[in-house]
Amino acid sequence: MRIGDLPPFVLPSPSQVVATAIEQAPLLGQHVATTATEAVLGLAMGTMLGWLLAVLTSAFPTSGQISQPVVLLSQTIPTVVLAPLMILWAGYGLTPKVTLVALTVFFPVLVAATAAIRDVDAEYSDTVAGLGGGKVHQLLLVRLPASVPGALAGLRIAATYAVGAAVVSEYLAGESGIGVFIQRSRKAYAVDQIFVGIALIAILSALMVAAIVALRRVATPWQINLVST
Amino acid sequence: MTTTASNTDRTSEAHRSSEPILSVRDLTITFPASRGGRGGRQDGGLTVLDALSLEVHDGEFVAVLGPSGCGKSTLLRALGGLLDARARVEGTIAVPSDASGRRATAWMPQRDGLLPWRRAMANAMVGAIAAGVPRDRAKPRAQHLFKEFGLTGFERAWPHELSGGMRQRLALLRTCLAERPVLLLDEPFGGLDPVTRRRMNAWLATVHLTEKAAAADAEVGDASKSGSGVVLVTHDIDEAMTLADRIVVLSDRPGRVVHEARAQQRRGERYDRGALLSALDC
Numbered sequence: 120m121r122i123g124d125l126p127p128f129v130l131p132s133p134s135q136v137v138a139t140a141i142e143q144a145p146l147l148g149q150h151v152a153t154t155a156t157e158a159v160l161g162l163a164m165g166t167m168l169g170w171l172l173a174v175l176t177s178a179f180p181t182s183g184q185i186s187q188p189v190v191l192l193s194q195t196i197p198t199v200v201l202a203p204l205m206i207l208w209a210g211y212g213l214t215p216k217v218t219l220v221a222l223t224v225f226f227p228v229l230v231a232a233t234a235a236i237r238d239v240d241a242e243y244s245d246t247v248a249g250l251g252g253g254k255v256h257q258l259l260l261v262r263l264p265a266s267v268p269g270a271l272a273g274l275r276i277a278a279t280y281a282v283g284a285a286v287v288s289e290y291l292a293g294e295s296g297i298g299v300f301i302q303r304s305r306k307a308y309a310v311d312q313i314f315v316g317i318a319l320i321a322i323l324s325a326l327m328v329a330a331i332v333a334l335r336r337v338a339t340p341w342q343i344n345l346v347s348t
Numbered sequence: 349m350t351t352t353a354s355n356t357d358r359t360s361e362a363h364r365s366s367e368p369i370l371s372v373r374d375l376t377i378t379f380p381a382s383r384g385g386r387g388g389r390q391d392g393g394l395t396v397l398d399a400l401s402l403e404v405h406d407g408e409f410v411a412v413l414g415p416s417g418c419g420k421s422t423l424l425r426a427l428g429g430l431l432d433a434r435a436r437v438e439g440t441i442a443v444p445s446d447a448s449g450r451r452a453t454a455w456m457p458q459r460d461g462l463l464p465w466r467r468a469m470a471n472a473m474v475g476a477i478a479a480g481v482p483r484d485r486a487k488p489r490a491q492h493l494f495k496e497f498g499l500t501g502f503e504r505a506w507p508h509e510l511s512g513g514m515r516q517r518l519a520l521l522r523t524c525l526a527e528r529p530v531l532l533l534d535e536p537f538g539g540l541d542p543v544t545r546r547r548m549n550a551w552l553a554t555v556h557l558t559e560k561a562a563a564a565d566a567e568v569g570d571a572s573k574s575g576s577g578v579v580l581v582t583h584d585i586d587e588a589m590t591l592a593d594r595i596v597v598l599s600d601r602p603g604r605v606v607h608e609a610r611a612q613q614r615r616g617e618r619y620d621r622g623a624l625l626s627a628l629d630c
Contacts, residue, residue: 243463249428249455250526252478260474264465341465341506 131311136318139311146300151319153295157213157285158327161220162278168221169228169277170270174262177236178254194226198284202291216288216296223284224277228270235269236262268342271335278327282320297323368403368442369577370427370453370530375400375439376602377422379432393436396422398602400439404530404577407560411580411588414598415628420581421458423603424534427579428455444529454479454528458535460519462507468518469494469503475525486525493521497551513544517551524555529576535583549590552580556591585628589619597627 127135140147172190176183198219205215243261252260282297289298297316304312336343377397396419404410414420425431427443429451444452454475462471469490476486494500497517507515516537523531537548556578582588588595597607607627611618 239464242457242459242461245430246455246457246461246463247474247478249430249453249457249532250475250478250523251450251454251480251528252474256478260463260477264463267465339465341508 128308128310131314135311136314139309140315140318143312143315147315147319149295150297150300151323153293153299154282154285154289154297154319155323157216157288157296158220158281158323160213160217161285162224162274162281162327164217165221165224165277165281166228166270166274169225169273170232170266172225173229173232173236173270174258174266176233177262177266178258183233190226190229193222198223198287199291202288205288206292211292211294216285216293219288220281220284223280224274227276227280228273231273231276232266232270235272236266239265268335268339271331271338275328275331275335278331279324281327282324286320368405369444370402370404370579371440371442372400372402372423372427373440373442375402375423375426375437375441377419377426377431377438378436380434380436395602397426398604400598400603400605402596402605404579407576409556409578409580409591409593411582411592411595412598413582413585413588413595413624413628414603415600416583418598418601419603420583420598421534423598424455424532424579424581427530428453428532430455446528448480450480452528453530453532454523454526455532456519456523456534456536458538460507460515462515462519462522464507466507467503468499468505468507468510471507471518472522472525475522476527479526479528481525481527486527490521490525493524497521512540513548516540516548520548520552520555531578533578533580535581537587538582538584545584545587549587553591585621585624589617589621589624595619595624597624 131139172186176186201222202215202219205218209215209218239261243265244257247257247260285296286298286301289296290302293299297319301313301316304310304316375397376395376399378393378395381393400419400423402410402412402423412420412423422431422435426437426441429443431437446452463474466474472490472494473483473486475481476483476490491503494503497520499514499517499521502510502514507518510518516539520533520536523533533552536552537545540548560576580588580591592611594608594610596605597609598604599606607623609619609624
């Protein structure tokens with residue numbers, strides 16, 4: 120398939136992109152593995168961070184009032200600006216990239232988990248307190264489980280950002296990863312390879328979202344019937 | 349006006365002579381005025397209860413009857429230690445406490461309060477967990493009560509899979525498993541249809557009598573036991589008349605005690621319905 124008179128080195132055909140992907144497959148495996156590792160670890164770390172912060176700020180509202188402006192401000196800073204600082208502080212290894220992914224994904228998890236806790240908190244917390252339960256009981260029996268569906272909903276959104284954030288961090292430093300592959304392809308004017316990289320980002324993101332949807336079914340079994348009815 | 353029926357049974361006589369297990373003296377509760385306060389609010393806020401006094405004696409089932417919005421639920425929340433921190437409380441509330449100094453009451457909310465993420469058995473166990481009842485004692489009792497409450501076979505059901513009546517029974521079961529001497533029931537069957545509601549009232553009467561007998565047995569060997577009682581808040585006069593040893597009628601907001609009546613066990617009807625209805629109309 121050709122669009123207009125654009126030559127293949129400007130806009131390659133899908134068949135050419137597929138052919139390039141097959142040809143580059145042995146090389147791509149390592150790049151995909153690196154990006155997937157950064158995205159998964161960052162996603163896990165960011166989720167834990169966002170989830171914990173949501174639970175803690177609901178249990179101690181004052182801490183929420185203090186942390187909220189800081190958290191909001193942190194989200195105004197683009198990843199690409201933070202990346203050089205991370206590399207300066209944490210080196211060229213996996214750590215700065217995982218940290219960048221975590222910083223990108225924790226916000227949607229925090230927002231969704233906080234909303235989930237707020238929606239159910241009063242009624243159920245009162246029930247537990249009315250039976251003699253203290254703050255710890257309310258945390259373990261109500262806030263923590265109440266936050267799970269929200270955290271997972273936020274995680275599903277976050278998963279779509281995670282691979283992109285990992286790729287951006289690889290642009291700035293790294294020896295392996297889809298970002299590095301795209302950078303090298305750009306320098307070699309191999310547009311077909313750039314398209315292979317873009318397709319890999321999309322496929323990896325879709326796989327992560329699918330994994331989280333599956334995780335949601337396992338982690339919130341009480342919602343399965345609610346969703347289908 | 350506070351009246352007491354003269355023909356009381358022996359239990360009621362005992363109630364009057366013994367020390368109350370729970371008492372409220374001149375309780376006034378005021379909520380702070382919100383911006384753009386509505387009608388009924390004064391400059392000092394919204395007074396929900398006004399100089400209310402109430403006592404519950406050992407083994408007694410007291411129904412607090414009153415129109416909607418008269419402060420019945422607020423009274424129960426105050427007894428259960430669940431009042432909003434912003435509420436201004438005047439007067440005294442004396443509720444029993446357990447050995448560890450915790451409030452010895454178990455509150456059952458208007459809505460069942462079942463946790464959607466816990467199966468039926470796990471929800472029932474919330475009562476025991478929150479109250480600190482050891483699991484090895486609570487679990488066999490829960491299994492026994494599932495049978496007693498007609499919930500056998502539904503131990504692994506999610507709350508949304510249960511009918512309204514089953515959910516309320518489960519909530520009551522959870523409250524019983526807390527093993528607190530004083531039960532505070534806030535219109536526990538308010539959302540149910542009349543037939544289910546009548547059945548649930550029969551359940552509750554049975555539960556109360558069973559708990560009373562168990563408490564009496566336990567008291568033989570435990571002189572330190574503080575006694576047991578039930579406070580039921582309702583706007584259903586039939587429910588109150590069926591279940592309670594004593595009925596306290598509250599006025600419209602701010603709630604005050606306008607009438608009090610004890611059950612007359614040896615007559616056809618336990619209460620003078622006319623007197624209760626006229627007190628409610630005050």
